[in-house]
Amino acid sequence: MGTTNIHLLSPARVCSYPARSHRKPPHLLPKHGRSILSLLVPPTSVTTKDISDHSLKLDTRNNDIATSSRTVYHDNWLESIAIDYLSKTIQETAGMKNDDTPGYKGIVAVSAAVFRELSPTEQRAFVLKVLEKALPSFTLFMASFPFFFMRLMPKSTFTREFFAIFTTVAFRWLVGPSEVRELEFEGKKERNVVHITKCRFLEEANCVGMCTNLCKMPTQEFMKKNFGIPVNMVPNFDDMSCEIIYGQDPPAEEDDPAFKEPCYKLCSLKKRHSASCIS
Incomplete structure (x- = not known):
């Protein structure tokens, strides 16, 4: 198998990263039945392939990861366009070229190079810059009435469920199949939770640090900054x-359980970071 060649053309420009607030997460209610959306929208075409090396076993746990299969995606032409667009945006922002x-896999390869070269704070700032390039302000604010309305009422039930x-x-195409679930929020039930069955990015990257610094933290910041809506992403590193x-x-980073997890045993970037996977 050949080695991926990723050429660094120029250093990425970064900015400072703000602190986080903390609120105790409420209790998630069990979901009963399938959502209407899951019946109307066909799922991404995926299959699974058995693996026997149990490469996703964690350092400090004796049990293997809950699944022994790897997901194989069959992206359609529209999903392939989105993947190619995001990959090129990441490369342009980083000043890298992936031939x-x-x-x-190209998205993950370039993301891994960014993870190796930049500090956690710089990684998060880099992803924010990628998102701003991929979704310019005009698109974010004015592309459709629902998005414009949500900026006016970011704390409404409509906004959260939308x-x-x-x-x-x-x-x-980015995170894998998911479904909407119910949450008891401020004394009433809302369908404002997205449950990702098995995160595509985490499975492909096989790295806790790439999940927290290149996905979780910058996405939370992006949504708060651009739409005024708080978002809490809660990864489960046992079943992905x-x-x-x-x-x-x-929660504040020092209180976030995601930052207290060790990385996977066969993480290809393990030498880059410590057991906490954030340094």
Whole structure:
């Protein structure tokens, strides 16, 4: 198998990263039945392939990861366009060129190079810059009435539930299949939680640090900055699932359970970071 060649052309420009607020997460209610959305929208075509090396076993745990299969995605032409666009945006922002790894693996390969070269704070600032390039302000604010309305009422039930539905429909190619679930929020039930069955990025990267610094933290900041809505992303590193809770403030980094996890045993970037996977 050949080695991926990623050429660094110029250093990425970064900015400072603000602190986080803390709120105790409320209790998630069990989901009963399938959502209407899951019946109307066909899921991303995926299959699973058995693996026997149990490469996703954690350092400080004796048990293997809950699954022994690896997901194989069959992206359609529209999903392939989105993947290629994001990959090129990441490369342009980083000043890197990836000639050897196309498709989703190319996104992860360049992300891994960014992870190796930049500090955690710089990584998060880098992703914010990528998101701003991929989704310019005009698109974010004025592309459609729902998005404009949500900026006027970021704390409404409509906004939280709309984002949950939109995430499951629009980002299957990026994070994998997901569904909307119910949460008891401020004394009433809302469908403002996205449950990702098995995160595509985490499975492909096989690195806790890449999840927290290149996905979780910058996404939370991006949503708060551009839409005024708090988002708490709660990854489960045992089964690689994730809960995206719209309307819930994320905990402070020092209190966030995601930053207390060791990385996977066969993480290819393990020498880059410590057991906490953030340094």
